[in-house]
Amino acid sequence: MNQQTAEPALPVRNFSAQLSPTPRGARLARQLGADRLRSWGLPVDPARQIIAELTANAATHGRVQGRDFRLTLYVVADTLRIEVTDTRGERLPRPQPASPDAESGRGLLLVEALADRWGVTGGRFPRKTVWAELRLTPTEPSASRTPAPGTER
Template sequence: MNQEIQEVECTGRDFSMLLSSTPRGARLARLLTVNALRNWGIPDEAASHVVAELAANAATHGRLPGRSFRLTLHVVGDTLRIEVTDTRGDRMPAPQVPDAAGESGRGLLLVEALADRWGVVEGRFPHKTVWAELCYAPPEPESSRSGLGGG
């Protein structure tokens, strides 16, 4: 069995998967997000960056050996909710002003810039969930699109 993929749940426009808390698991979270959003017809560029940052944080700062993190995507109306749950509820994220010469520390600033809302929810010990919501314009139905001339 592939150790990167532990459990998959995908119904309608909801997606949930348990991934290993490794850099490979974080990359897989981004790739799976892009695939799901493209299948749903939802813009994926901003969401893929948000997932990349949240998953990388879960794999780096929220990691406990042998424990996985969960990526969950929910679409309600014109809002995509991204949730990343890890097992380090004792380490709550907060955006910080990064060291100008530093090579890290900008992830949550990027999430803050790309997401319409984001936050952290403490779960049943020892879990926490970092979530972000992105609003998008739903695609027009084929029947309501007009010709190029518009007139």
């Protein structure tokens, strides 16, 4: 019996790279992510800024000598999901207001402002994944900034 398989309406899009937890690794993650988004015909910003912040955090706060972090991008329906997995599962990120003269500390506030949703998911010890989602189609501003159910922010 011949059976036809249904072709997906949209192409499957996913990308993953393992990188060193260094400033160079974070910079490379941002470049690779932007290149991948361009190749998929998707807008680069604000995803590039989110990738930059999450990978900089992985290189700074999630760094463990000899252990890499992973950047994963994928598109499901009309949503781009950005995930950064590191091996400091005991250090959960929390956005906190930075003092006006601080040189750092605003990254998660930026992610919170740019992403439609974001959160943290635990993994096999010692991993954690910080993720952010962006809708690829226009939405109502008041409905777009809702936290994911069950995630701490």
